[in-house]
Amino acid sequence: MRRHTGFFITAAILALLIALNFGAYFSGTAAQAEESGQFIKWVDFNIPYTALEKALQLDIEAHNRGESIDWVDLLACVAAQNGNNWKGYRHSDLESIARRLQEGETLETITENLSYFDYYREAYGAVLDNFVGEYQIGTGEVDAAGQPVLETRYGLKAYSPIGHGYAFEHYKDFGNSRTYGFTRKHLGNDLMGQIGTPIMAVESGIIEHLGWNQYGGWRIGIRSLDKKRYYYYAHLRKDAPYAEGLEEGMLVQAGDLIGYLGMTGYSQKENVNNMQTPHLHFGMQLIFDPSQEEGGQEIWIDVYPLVELLYRHHTSPVVTDPENPNAFLRKYAFCDPVVTQYLAQGEQKEETTVEESSCLTVEESSPAR
Incomplete structure (x- = not known):
């Protein structure tokens, strides 16, 4: 019994050391990485569709209110909180962060104790940063010069x-x-x-x-x-x-x-x-x-x-x-x-x-x- 206990304690210590080393890889900010010549070498993009859709919705709703809430910021915050483990994800995870931003808290304040936020923001941003924003789309009509009439949308x-x-x-x-x-x-x-x-x-x-x-x-x-x-x-x-x-x-x-x-x-x-x-x-x-x-x-x-x-x-x-x-x-x-x-x-x-x-x-x- 003692041998089994010692084994599990040793295994737990090893797991902790591995986790610390793994976390250290991601803890540097983008600025620190740039100064040291380092760059991201691995990305596990496992955000579920439901979270992507909810973050997109919150971003668009904020824009319609005349506010700015970046969907990538929201997703990076949640990933920094859950260690990129999305199995237990709930919409309230994103909604609570969006609510804090809407109430006047800054992103810097919200993320000051989230050690890996900078990593996830850069990694997720590399995937999603140009997916959402303003664009112009044709209405199907043309003007007097024969050019397509465009309307501005956000999303x-x-x-x-x-x-x-x-x-x-x-x-x-x-x-x-x-x-x-x-x-x-x-x-x-x-x-x-x-x-x-x-x-x-x-x-x-x-x-x-x-x-x-x-x-x-x-x-x-x-x-x-x-x-x-x-x-x-x-x-x-x-x-x-x-x-x-x-x-x-x-x-x-x-x-x-x-x-x-x-x-x-x-x-x-x-x-x-x-x-x-x-x-x-x-x-x-x-x-x-x-x-x-x-x-x-x-x-x-x-x-x-x-x-x-x-x-x-x-x-x-x-x-x-x-x-x-x-x-x-x-x-x-x-x-x-x-x-x-x-x-x-x-x-x-x-x-x-x-x-x-x-x-x-x-x-x-x-x-x-």
């Missing part, structure tokens, strides 16, 4: 990767085993649907990769304009995988049509359907340092809860291209202020899907009613 401005009105199925498959070529973990979420389903850009960004890959088939990789997120869309349609005119280096906006769902891949030969089921492989990579772009330091997160949030709240409608009955076009004009700033800086002027006439005249857009 979720990132889009579902699946076009509006198109069905798909998915399950939690992040980390599952894959064996083609070599044994590895599945670093994304497979969205099963019909061949030809329109695939949309989740966030505005620059196309970094476009073409064939023996694992992903026809695929497209888009880097966010703040360079923190890399979106990977794979197994696109055979023969006609992409929206017309796309090229590497081109700027696309959130909700733009970028391609079509297919089943290509698992072949060294191009344009081959070797996947068993038509689906989109959708992944998100976080990049805190250039060394994490390729190789063993890559950080990929579980996007399942993000797919749930985006599909339930923000999908992009398409219409048939009048010049090509087998292709689609985005239905409503859209303008992301992040893109407006990017274009105004004189970058990316030649290759872009963005209509500058609508994106550079944001101040003339009509307010939402």
Whole structure:
């Protein structure tokens, strides 16, 4: 009996030491990390969809009251309180923090004893910071000059990767085993649907990769304009995988049509359907340092809860291209202020899907009613 007791005491001490060492990894602030040349090397993004939705709701409600409550701040506070263990999450966890902010407490006061808040704020911000804000969307009408009439809205401005009105199925498959070529973990979420389903850009960004890959088939990789997120869309349609005119280096906006769902891949030969089921492989990579772009330091997160949030709240409608009955076009004009700033800086002027006439005249857009 004493031997068992001693074993459990020893085990408890070891567990405590491991926890302390693990916690020490995350305790530095972003400023301290910058000064020491350190950067985040690991992120466990396991926030449930229900928490994402509640935080989004609280952010939008605050904006409608003329206040500012950042949904990422709320989520980071809760993670710092629960140690990123969301199994016991309740909406009241987020509501209580939002209430304190609404009553006049500062974020600094609320988080002064939350040792890991800075880590979670930076980690979650790398995923979510450009998902919510003001944007302009077409009303479906045009002005006297033939330009789309835009109205200003606030809310979720990132889009579902699946076009509006198109069905798909998915399950939690992040980390599952894959064996083609070599044994590895599945670093994304497979969205099963019909061949030809329109695939949309989740966030505005620059196309970094476009073409064939023996694992992903026809695929497209888009880097966010703040360079923190890399979106990977794979197994696109055979023969006609992409929206017309796309090229590497081109700027696309959130909700733009970028391609079509297919089943290509698992072949060294191009344009081959070797996947068993038509689906989109959708992944998100976080990049805190250039060394994490390729190789063993890559950080990929579980996007399942993000797919749930985006599909339930923000999908992009398409219409048939009048010049090509087998292709689609985005239905409503859209303008992301992040893109407006990017274009105004004189970058990316030649290759872009963005209509500058609508994106550079944001101040003339009509307010939402």
